[in-house]
Amino acid sequence: MPSINTANQTAVERMMSARPILRTVARARDVVPGLRDNLILHAGPPIEWPRMSGPLRGAVIGALLYEGLARDEAQAVAMVEAGEVEFAPCHHHQTVGPMAGVTSASMMVYVLDNVTHGNQAYSNLNEGYGKVLRYGAYAPEVLAKLRWMNEAMGPLLADALALSEGIDIRALLAEALHMGDEGHNRNKAGSLLFLKHLAPLVARAAHDQTVASDVLRFLGDNALSVLNPVMAACKAMADAAHGVEGSTLVSTMARNGTDFGIRVSGLGDRWFTAPAQVPDGLYFSGFSSADANPDIGDSTITETAGIGAFAMAAAPAIVTFVSGSPRDALNATLEMYEITLAEHQHFTIPALDFRGTPVGIDIRAVVELGITPRVNTGIAHKQAGVGQVGAGLVRPPMAVFEQALLAYAEVYEL
């Protein structure tokens, strides 16, 4: 076995050198490995129906309705309870999805190609704000919007991207970090950059000006448009760093609304899980922490890849989520350097004199120093379909890192 440091250096180098290019948008069934019509992908570590939280259950019902597998909610639930529906984490299929993360066969997904290492990653299309499937909503207008996205917007984006060499999401992120984004909770600049890349392509590819206009407006109005391709890009980076023998680098952090789970580069596909916590944050009008669902979504892949809360110092506009002054934003990032293996070669922070973002979480450092990774997150209502109720900060339970460390000792006979 090589030294742990050598293994970790290999893993984090792979994570940083991965260069994910957004190639196209395609039907999930056609591109996502192993996806079947009765298989529903979800965020976070594996979970079965009885333990699923409200928003995830709602999204599953919505997907079954959307796919035409069930007529109504009652039938959908009956199908699930009869065992006619299979579930798997997005992460098991090179895919990531925000919040519930529910992805089914006929949905469109962004297709990213890591040109450095040759692996692919996928993510569904972002639905914007309000009542949306990813927060467990499945009302007719939710499904109608989804249909428009998958049948009108998706094919147009595919045609548009076909006219280009693809969009370098790593480069886009690097630029967005210099424009006040951190790539997870704040994606305003990144989404506008995304729109800038797409607009001329969409204009050329569109047969119908109204559709083109609707698509561009939808992308422009949604400050989270770029979140999903960004997450897929981070997934491509993290997967490139996964599977390095002897490495203690965290290659996955994800939540399903019930459990928080991590995977470690040198420990194969094993998940280490513990109950997800309720984020600490600011709530929208009329909501409080009593309404909040425990932490949910695959978007922690951003922190896994060295952005999101790890790049907080780049996004002073949202520091109030972590309770205070721009100095606190700097401190948040500085703290993450303690538990990471490298400073990112491509993602830099102006306020820290262009120091690279902290990247490559080391389970040893997390356990030794008692510092769990910071995560910036949206907060879901615990009831299906209500939607986002706030945003804030959460940390994974320490137990998952302790378990992983003990497992590491066992696997490597230390």
Next chain:
Amino acid sequence: MAVTRCEIRRGAYFDSIVLMQLQRSLASLAGVVDAGVVMGTPANLDLLAASGLTPDDLGQIGPDDLVIVVRAETEAAARDALGQVNPLLTRRRATTDETYRPRSLATAVKSLPDAQWVLISVPGRYAADVARQALALGRHVFLYSDNVALEDEVALKQAARTAGRLVMGPDCGTAIVNGVGLGFANRVRRGAIGLVGASGTGLQAVTAHIHTLGSGVSHALGTGGRDLKSEVGAVTAHQALNLLARDPDTQVIVLVSKPPAPDVASRLLQAAQAAGKPVVVHFLGYPPPARRLGNLHFALNLSDAAALAVERLMTDDSRLIFPTDNHQSSVINHYVRGLFSGGTLAYEALLGLQTTLYPLYSNAPIRPDQRLPDVWHSQAHTILDLGEDEFTVGRLHPMLDNDLRLRRLRQEAADPEVGLILLDVVLGEGAHPDPAADLAPAIAKAKAARDLEVVAIVVGTDADPQDVGRQVEALTQAGVTVFRTTTDAVDYISQRLAAPAIESYFSPVPLAVLHHPLAAVNVGLESFYNSLVAQGAAALHVEWRPPAGGNEKLAALLKRLKTKDR
């Protein structure tokens, strides 16, 4: 009956978080039931409606309009709340502006790369690991923590010595480096007296007294109380002594310790003799062998040590300092054998030489561990009283008959480990009529055969029948170095055997550690950090916690994993 009031600000953009904070502040005002603050997008207006905060009758609201809605118990409370909007929006949060406090030594050292020192005052069972980490990061260590295992101290100091780093401590309370006090230290004048101390309060007492006497301190280096134990071997004291010997700002050195182990003491004093500077020695409870031995000045107590140091500073001691080209001396790394006819002279020589020679044996020892097992065979350094009974049975006393001495002289001279032979020649009434006539030819012959030094103490007067002048001359002719007192002979011998400069054994600690402006990382007691800052030193405090939150199983596992990194 609650009232709902709202305000629209057209074209006023605020970040959603600012709005959420404003909303929270408004909702917390007295008399306010609920509040909503949003930009007027359709989705946001739906949200407000869902909370029962619909703004009524306000006409067209667009996404660039700021909508503020307050529901309050009374009309006055609602108006009051709306009146608070501007001050709340412009209020600056109290900037905490707390700079980041690193949680690990590695991070701290990255943030303060100039920090040569790491001050460690965490609980003892964690201290050795922190010190190991500091050494691995190439830093010098001031280890205040006590209850560090002796084997850890030994391992740390061996590692430090190999790397040319200092580990002051464990249980080191005091040091002054380049004018900055570490741990507990008095504020004393800068000056030319450098100190090495295995006793914190000892260092404090001497440095304070030096200051009181109007003089000053270059550096005071602590070693920790156990440094002069045999197991540790005074590694730090040797390194510190060597540093001060090379330090151009230090003109006089003071060595302070509680009673050291005899072997450690003699090696350390040997090194002190090679320091090339006057060294004032005070080992508490350790009988001074002399007032002075070459460049070593033995103090009676702590204040005497300070006074002696100040006195040496004002005296030209150059005649006491032996040339440093001594390293080529043929007697270095060889043994001394003393062949005495006079018991008291043997004892006096033993008393003086044991200060710097180890191991040292005798048939008439001062300490029990010095007893020579077989008086017919010398070992290591040996001082023999040939007038003792075991030698004089059936034989004349060596003051009358040189036969035994001559035979032993030939025996010692034939031993290749021997570099110097010491003799006494006692004249006077009743003694041998012409001892030099026997001794000089034998010595000349032995010296001709090999590289050998012979030293003689001649006790006598010009009125003696043997004529001291003639005896001295005959011995000198034979190549003997002659002295008239034991003290002078001991002085000479101990200088001739003074250890070569200790750089040849250790990686020397770079002098920069004394001369660069002091910068340090503090791990443990925050008061030490505050004290560094108060003294104007660059310092960084680590928010240290026990590894793995004190979970011993995980901490042990982490330690094992670290060894996989090498």
